Amino acid sequence: MKLIIAPRSPKSRKFPITLSLTGTPADIRVETVQAAIAKQFPQLSTDRQRLTIDKVALESDKTLAEYGLKDGDSVTFKDLGPQxxxxxxxxxxxxxxxxxxxxxxxxxxxxxxxxxxxxxxxxxxxxxxxxxxxxxxxxxxxxxxxxxxxxxxxxxxxxxxxxxxxxxxxxxxxxxxxxxxxxxxxxxxxxxxxxxxxxxxxxxxxxxxxxxxxxxxxxxxxxxxxxxxxxxxxxxxxxxxxxxxxxxxxxxxxxxxxxxxxxxxxxxxxxxxxxxxxxxxxxxxxxxxxxxxxxxxxxxxx
Structure with a gap:
């Protein structure tokens, strides 16, 4: 499935990006999305990532389906800074x-x-x-x-x-x-x-x-x-x-x-x-x- 990672700040130079993830929303966990972002941007370790939907923070051990996310949907990304x-x-x-x-x-x-x-x-x-x-x-x-x-x-x-x-x-x-x-x-x-x-x-x-x-x-x-x-x-x-x-x-x-x-x-x-x-x-x-x-x-x- 494809998932759009949108920036919280409109001035972001890295985002938005579109991730191509293997599996379905019921299979893919939030931590998998974070790992994919970290792979593309090594400086953004999973610990400094905050992903949200309508200001609700996504927990790393939950699946995308638990948040109602489908193919082509987007989540908001925030860089929490050095950890x-x-x-x-x-x-x-x-x-x-x-x-x-x-x-x-x-x-x-x-x-x-x-x-x-x-x-x-x-x-x-x-x-x-x-x-x-x-x-x-x-x-x-x-x-x-x-x-x-x-x-x-x-x-x-x-x-x-x-x-x-x-x-x-x-x-x-x-x-x-x-x-x-x-x-x-x-x-x-x-x-x-x-x-x-x-x-x-x-x-x-x-x-x-x-x-x-x-x-x-x-x-x-x-x-x-x-x-x-x-x-x-x-x-x-x-x-x-x-x-x-x-x-x-x-x-x-x-x-x-x-x-x-x-x-x-x-x-x-x-x-x-x-x-x-x-x-x-x-x-x-x-x-x-x-x-x-x-x-x-x-x-x-x-």
Whole structure:
């Protein structure tokens, strides 16, 4: 069959083109069309292609017939630009705090103009943050299986700003400052508060890791298979990983009582809630037997 690839921009010098594809609309998948475009234009890898019909993006594993396409029809092409793998993006994002926090913590004279002794609260907060992001790096390399292989390279700067600035420089500078140092009123915490925050943090981080392993095991290697997650945490909410991460940052926020930690907590939870609502709606739309009693992110609430 023949399929016309029309450009989204009227100024395109490469398109439109007509592809001659072997098979019928019921046999030919969208990924076959993308491969044919990449063969004709090697710089346009399949990851940077977006094909649409009436602004509806075509999924690579579906057939042309599923979108009602027939011989001689056309689809719209958009070049998404240079791509970067999501795994690399995550490594860059989480690597920022892992670099910034030790610099601020161990080199106070560089940031505050003097050396001083850190309080117990500051030391515990430091290791909470470091272990959290070390865990995230480990999960990125050994646990996560990504449904989308890449993202536009230009977005890496926007995505990294959240981690490098808010949970990196902002959190480190204001939490590890001399005003919270040993012997200061702001740095003092009771044993009950410190150990309570450590317990909440440990529970949340281990639970968050467990949910990530559950999600990983739902998707066979090299596939984009989606199934209904079940078990620990998932019986209550669609995104327990976000809920448990909320508890982790709540522990850091309560322990430090710093406005910078409160700010990051509010922004992070707000963003995770937006993601959770989107995923929750996606699950309910995709699976007719999806458990109706589940909430999106907060058990029994929303």
């Amino acid at each position: 970067i793998s999501w795994r690399t993006v995550f490594l860059i994002e989480y690597g920022g705090p892992l670099l910034i926090h030790p610099l601020v913590y161990y080199l106070p004279s560089l940031f505050y103009g003097k050396d001083f002794q850190h309080s117990w609260m500051q030391t515990v907060a430091y290791w909470m943050v470091m272990l959290h992001f070390l865990k995230r790096e480990y999960e990125t390399v050994f646990v996560h299986r990504f449904s989308h292989g890449t993202m536009p390279f230009r977005n890496v700067f926007k995505n990294s700003a959240h981690y490098h600035l808010l949970s990196g420089l902002n959190l480190a500078y204001w939490v590890y400052g001399p005003w919270n140092g040993a012997g200061t009123a702001l740095g003092e915490r009771s044993e009950a508060v410190v150990y309570g925050c450590i317990a909440l943090y440990a529970f949340a981080e281990l639970s968050n890791y467990h949910t990530h392993v559950t999600l990983r095991n739902l998707r066979p290697p090299g596939t984009r298979v989606r199934n209904i997650p079940r078990g620990y945490g998932f019986d209550l909410v669609s995104c327990p990983n976000y809920f448990f991460e909320t508890l982790s940052w709540l522990a850091v926020s309560v322990l430090t009582m710093s406005w910078s930690a409160h700010l990051f907590f509010a922004v992070a939870v707000g963003q995770m809630y937006i993601w959770a609502i989107k995923k929750h709606k996606g699950y309910r739309k995709e699976f007719s037997d999806y458990p109706r009693g589940r909430k999106a992110m907060f058990p029994l609430i929303s």
